Amino acid sequence: MFGIYLHIPFCLRRCKYCDFITYAGKEKFLPGYFAALITELRHQAKNLQDIPRQVDTVFFGGGTPSLMKGEWIEILIDCIRSEYGLAKHAEISLEANPGTLAPELTARLLKAGVNRLSIGVQSFADRDLVLLGRIHNPSQAVESIHSARQAGFRNISLDLMFGIPGQSLSGWQSNLQQALALQPDHLSLYSLILEPGTQLFDDVQCGKLQPVSEDLSADMYELAMDTLVEEGFSHYEISNWSRGEGFEAQHNKIYWKNQPYLGVGAGAHSSLNGLRVANTPLIEDYIKRINSIRSAEKGNFPAAVERLQLDSYTMQQETMMLGMRLTREGVSDQEFLDRFGKRIMDVFPKELERILARKLAEWRTFADGPHLVLTRGGILLGNQVFQEFV
Ligand code: SF4
Incomplete structure (x- = not known):
């Protein structure tokens, strides 16, 4: 993939x-940014060697991609199709x-090829949205989902956040129920992380807001696990649930399976055959670097500010650390062997011994042989498993 x-x-x-x-x-830079994305896509298609010649997933992430014009999204998708080949x-x-x-944008996006x-x-609670500083209110969220369905979208995912200061277990339960009533195909549920440098972090630091305790946050997560499985969802990744395999997020699975991806745009990251590249995070700098391709030969990754070539052992560690997040399928021993020429047990014998002894993971049988998969206890203590592979 x-x-x-x-x-x-x-x-x-x-x-x-x-x-x-x-x-x-910075919306005034949007037209120039769109043009730079096209230039970067074309340039990379010509200059990158050894990339797969078919794209299986495209992901417009942000930021707010829905600030782009629908016709720009269509041109970008057409560009990927003609320059790289689209499955x-x-x-x-x-x-x-x-x-x-x-609603007009939603319909236009579908026509452009977004599926x-x-x-x-x-959150569906007004007070949470105000506290988080979101630009929308609960009814706008409901309207967006209805209009996406009416436009014909058959695969809709909702992001919800738990552990918001002041949120109670019953408040979280109500959020889950309101989300389920809208019949999404996929749910991503994230615990709020208070990151230094953000306003919410400062508000908690100075005592203006009380953070949710770790215990309550863990209860919210377990409540989601039990509720969604009862509702027929498959818990396929630590923070993600889908209505069956057909609705698992294929693009994100490329990250979790440590497969190759190309990132374009300011701040985008790429991972190709162990090479990790990060583009400049600044919009103006990105546009300037990309525009200068026209006047000078820039080789590949013309907007890169960081490059790192990983060795094989680091790739193996990453493959385990990311793959163990996949709570349904875990890491396939056969895929690991095909990729690295060694079995998981040969590379990580001590780590496996510790994880298995603590019953944080177990071997389960799949069509291609054994997969190492987290147990329920391992899901709740996921970080202790992932740290074994750092
Ligand atoms: S969290 Fe808010 S500010 Fe940050 S990318 Fe999303 S919409 Fe933009």
């Missing part, structure tokens, strides 16, 4: 918890914020 990620680092306003590479008040049933996802998803929408609802 091979995916292309396009980063759209524009937001109307910065949420109070956000530490992503994104900027508010017949490629998953093409776009992240959208409810306050920016007008999966990931909608950043975060």
Whole structure:
């Protein structure tokens, strides 16, 4: 599998918890940024050696990709199709914020080829949305989901957040029930992380807000696990649930399976055959670097500010650390052997001994042989398992 990620680092306003590479008040750069994305895509298609010649997934992430014009999204998808080749049933996802998803845009995105929408609802409670600094209210979120369904989207994912200061277990339960009533195909549930440098972090530091305790946050997570499985969802990744395998996020599975992807745009990362590359995070710098390709030969990764070539052992560690997040399928011993010429047990004997003795993971039989998969206890203590492979 091979995916292309396009980063759209524009937001109307910065949420109070956000530490992503994104900027508010820079919409005037959108046309130039769109043109630079096209140039970077074309340039990389010509200059990168050894990349798969078919793209299985495309992901427009942000930031707020729904701030882009529908026709730009269509041109970008057409560009990927003509320059790289697009698989017949490629998953093409776009992240959208409810306050920016007008019905006309939703219909236009579907026509452009987007077949999966990931909608950043975060909460159905007004007070949570105000506290988080989101631009939308609960009814806008509901309207966005209805209009996406009406437009014809058959694969809709909702993002929800738990552990918001002041949120109770029953408040979280109500959020889950409201999300389920909208019949999403996929849910991503994230615990709020208070990142230094964000307004929410400062509000908690100075005592203005009380953070949710670790115990309550863990109870919220377990409540989600039990509720969603009862509702027929498959818990296939630590933070992700789907209505069956057909709705698992294929693009994100490329990350979790440590497979190759190309990132374009400011702040985008690429991972190709052990080479890790990060583009400049600054919008103006990105546009300038990409525009200068026209006047000078820049080789591949013209907007890169960091490059790192990983050795084989580090790749093996990453493959375990990321793959163990996949709670349904875990890491296939056969896939590991095909890729690295060694079995998991040969590379990580001590780590496996510890994890298995503590019953944090177990071997389960799949069609291609044994997979190492987290147990329920391992899911709840996931970080202790992942740290074994750092
Ligand atoms: S919409 Fe998303 S990317 Fe934009 S500021 Fe809010 S959390 Fe950050």
